[in-house]
Amino acid sequence: MYDVIKTLSLFAYPLGAFFLLAAVALALRLLARPRGAIAVALFALAWLWVWSMPVTADRLNASLEAQYPYLPVDKVPTADAIVVLGGAFSNDAAWPYPSAGGSIDRYWHGARLYHARRASKLILSGGRHPERPENLSEAEAGREFLLDMGVPDEALLLDNLSRTTHDHIRYLKPMLAEAGIERLLLVTSATHMRRSEAVFRHAGLNVTPVATAFSVPSDPVITLRRYLPSIRGLTGSTRAVHEWVGYGFYWLRGWL
Incomplete structure (x- = not known):
């Protein structure tokens, strides 16, 4: 059960969802629906871009970290x-x-x-x-x-x-x-x-x-790179999604 849950949860993460959307686009192309395939493919690329931006990652992680400030x-x-x-x-x-x-x-x-x-x-x-x-x-x-x-x-x-x-x-x-x-x-x-x-x-x-192990800068410098896709951004977004999905799953199981 542990391995099954961990495997299925991968498709709730930004990269897993991207590949699901890519599979849908491919299926539409094989079904001779090129316009639908192009629309889904573009949406998949936009999806991955947004989740890979450092500014997205920081905002998501800040929603988890804000109530636990650094304590000397x-x-x-x-x-x-x-x-x-x-x-x-x-x-x-x-x-x-x-x-x-x-x-x-x-x-x-x-x-x-x-x-x-x-x-x-x-x-x-x-x-x-x-x-x-x-x-x-x-x-x-x-x-x-x-x-x-x-x-x-x-x-x-x-x-x-x-x-x-x-x-x-x-x-x-x-x-x-x-x-x-x-x-x-x-x-x-x-x-x-x-x-x-x-x-x-x-x-x-x-x-x-x-x-x-705080991940969000206390005073981030606003630069163009914060809006460009990066491994750091995708990793940070995935970490936050993992916690929110885990929180929801635990709530459903009555563990919270």
Whole structure:
């Protein structure tokens, strides 16, 4: 089910929708309806252009990030533990160290909060890739990074099973109850925080959101390039759409 949902969701993203529109245009051309084919093809190109503009990406991500402004570490309240939601690492058996992506800020900020004595425990939540079960889990890769950041091993608790935002609740809640942890600092990317906080609060957990990895410039410079298609723009738009689609799906499932 996990793989099916992930695969189907691809067609809700801007690039997936573009290819669906391109397929429709091709079908119309094969059915000898050239005007319809041209109209759909032009719409598909305009669609991809709009979603690939950095200004589109920034506005979409700002709609997710705006309610979670940057909070200086010394202004973060203390808690029983810091929960860092995974999503930063990938690894290959041929390479001994995990490779970090943009979400590495989550772990970095978790270490920053720990060293500022905001909490005495750091919980890492993230399972193994379903196609590479023999490799490190996300939480285990995060542990290696945090050890290098000076966080002691005894301060770390690992959830090696979670693969989705909702899974974090399924596997973390029993762990928290067993450890007697009640107050949490929830660390994840700013665009991911709305869905994450809603899931944790729906489960009855006491969380303080501490967002990191902000993607929208606080004072963007208006240039022509912000209206031209780019990989950055398409990636940013896709990230925002992923969160809004995920939020809607979780709402329908009653997880929020």
